[in-house]
Amino acid sequence: MITVQGVVDRVGPTLLRTVLPGERGVTDVVIAELGRRTHVADGDLVLGVTVNTAGKAAELVEYCGAHGAAAVLLKPPLAASSGALTAARDTGTAVVEVHNATAWAQLVWLLRTVLDAAEDDEHATEPGNQGLGDLFRLADAAAAVVDAPVTIEDANSRVLAYSARQDRTDPARVSTIMGRRVPDDVLARFRSRGVFRDLSRGRTTIFVPAQRDGTLPRLIVPIRMGGELLGSMWAVVPGPVSDERAAAFADTAPVVALHLLRRRALADAERRRSAELVRTMLQGKGSVRLAAAELDLDNEPHRVVAIDVDTTDALDAEGLRLALWERISAGVGRRPAVTELHGVLYAIVPDQAGWPALSEALRSETGALVGAGSPAEITELADSRAQAEEALSLVRARLVHGPVASHDEAWPVVALHRVAAAAVPTAAADLGPLPVLRAHDEQTGSSYVDTLYEWLRHPGDPKAAARALRIHANTLRYRMTRLTELTGLNLDDPDTRMAVTVQLATTRWA
Incomplete structure (x- = not known):
């Protein structure tokens, strides 16, 4: 792995000068964004593009150093400011000064050229990679x-x-x-x-x-x-x-x-080996810790992410999955470990250093459907996998909003779905007067079941219930009067309200 000084030497003294050296290897280039907490991982070169004061420079260096960044690149006089250098010494990160006249976009090209060439040179020294x-x-x-x-x-x-x-x-x-x-x-x-x-x-x-x-x-x-x-x-x-x-x-x-x-032959062999190791971890059988070590996964909480594609065409689905696999494996945040099982992609990502970036990237992928399990210890990922599959099933059924859902954040929907699924075999939704309402809606085209559902979902707030139905509040009141006359429901009784709520949840969420 190339060092910070190695990068500086390859770019040349015209553009870069090491102010404070560091010993961490360099893996990627990251641009610090204005007004946002930049995601930083081990080995990153962080470009302080938007940093314009000594205070912001010190804050950026402290944050990046705490997250394992190899170096922070700043323009003068910020690179030599006392606060930035103190933060760098305390966190073990390097500080590199960028010549004032250097365009940041040009520097990004040069740095990525150096890193890509260095990576290729490392591959070239391995057997069979000449x-x-x-x-x-x-x-x-x-x-x-x-x-x-x-x-x-x-x-x-x-x-x-x-x-x-x-x-x-x-x-x-x-x-x-x-x-x-x-x-x-x-x-x-x-x-x-x-x-x-x-x-x-x-x-x-x-x-x-x-x-x-x-x-x-x-x-x-x-x-x-x-x-x-x-x-x-x-x-x-x-x-x-x-x-x-x-x-x-x-x-x-x-x-x-x-x-x-x-390159593809090498990548395919590495991908197959990585996929087998990921399967070992998802199943929770065999040498899980050994597999984690070979995948270079840190001993910290990770999530299992299940990824499907929104298409009914088998050939199209395979192509979309391969494209997603390629993009994910190429590195989104901290590079995740990926495999495919039964037509679904599974990725193992660090909770803090990987999931936020992967989630954001997958939201922008057309046709991707994503469910993530809760964070778990590296040896307990089988539970996270089960949660990811459950969250993915809710996304497929359009029971959650949007194409991405995490099990821990979608817990209300998970709870409703589980209760509803358990109640279906008991035929609880067929008890009492609810079937009368359903039959009336089917015969006349009325919407009494939907009206009752939204009225119960918004207790004491008929205006909110009416907005959900896209009708006037007076129309809601009229419908409620008519459906109680039709069924004889005593909605003043709390047990009746709860029973009907469970029945409607069963039909809506199962």
């Missing part, structure tokens, strides 16, 4: 051939490597590199122009002219091997490219394809 560190060098070579900045992307539009000279591009490329994935709005624009359809059809090169929103022209080359689309290379070009230069750019694709195949 040559895997060359993707960034291949991106530079392809950029030299086409004389334009290049990205290498996988089949899911995730950025694997990119060349230098990205400062000569456009906002679409900037957001792609900063997010390490082509944003959805950018994908939609290229999809509307038929780019991905052309990629799938096997064209050698695809030229996309400049767009009205300012997006510069693109020259795109599919990366194929044995008829399979592995990814693509995207060059931001000033205009149409000569046939000779486009052909030379396309000639680099087979070399890149070999590297992508090797």
Whole structure:
């Protein structure tokens, strides 16, 4: 793992200077957001983009150091302020000064380039991985051939490597590199122009002219091997490219394809091994602690998260699950351990350092249905799995609002559902006058059952009950008079009210 000083050395003294060294390894780059408590994990380089006072600098360094950050990057004079340095010494984090004239966006590119290249270099030293560190060098070579900045992307539009000279591009490329994935709005624009359809059809090169929103022209080359689309290379070009230069750019694709195949083979083997370890932990059988150690899970409370997709098409569902698995495994917050069982994805995430980021990310995924168990000790995840599956079943049945539910937060719905499910076999909902109301609603189209339900849900507040039914309060009162005349219900009796409430909950929540 590369150190803070290693990152500073690779970026160069023109942009970065170590003010206070540290010994923690670096794993990722995080931007501190204005007005929000930034999620920080072990090994993060935290960029103080919005920090503008010495007090805020000291507060950020103290918070990041307490959460295991490798270093905090600040511009002068904040990097040398006494409060920031004191906080850094107390928490063991490093402080790095960023040259005043450096653009933060440019620095993010440079830092992620350094980290990605360092990670590839580490893989390259492992047995069987020789040559895997060359993707960034291949991106530079392809950029030299086409004389334009290049990205290498996988089949899911995730950025694997990119060349230098990205400062000569456009906002679409900037957001792609900063997010390490082509944003959805950018994908939609290229999809509307038929780019991905052309990629799938096997064209050698695809030229996309400049767009009205300012997006510069693109020259795109599919990366194929044995008829399979592995990814693509995207060059931001000033205009149409000569046939000779486009052909030379396309000639680099087979070399890149070999590297992508090797990377995928390694990733598939690691994923299979990780999936088996996750299954061991979910079942709570065998060497659970050994599995946790091999998955590098800390000894802290974790949650099991069950993830399904909202589609009835089996083939489409499989594709959506694979895409979700890819995105989750690529790292959302603290990278979760993931497996698939019976058509459902299961992830194990730290409660504090993983679940908030994963929950937020999954809410933005179209078609994802998510249930999370309560936090549990690392050896007791079988219970959290059962809770995750129960929460997921409530999401599928639309008994909770939204696509994501955690068992501990959705406990009122869980309780109602359990009571209702237990009452169904007893036919309790068929006792008394409630069947009369149901029959009347079916025959006349009235809504007396719904009216009674909302009246009981909002005791003493007829206006709230009327709002829930989207009717006037006087209409509610009229309906209540009519349904009591029809059934003879004595709603002044507390036991009758409770019994009818249980009956209606049974029909609504089972």
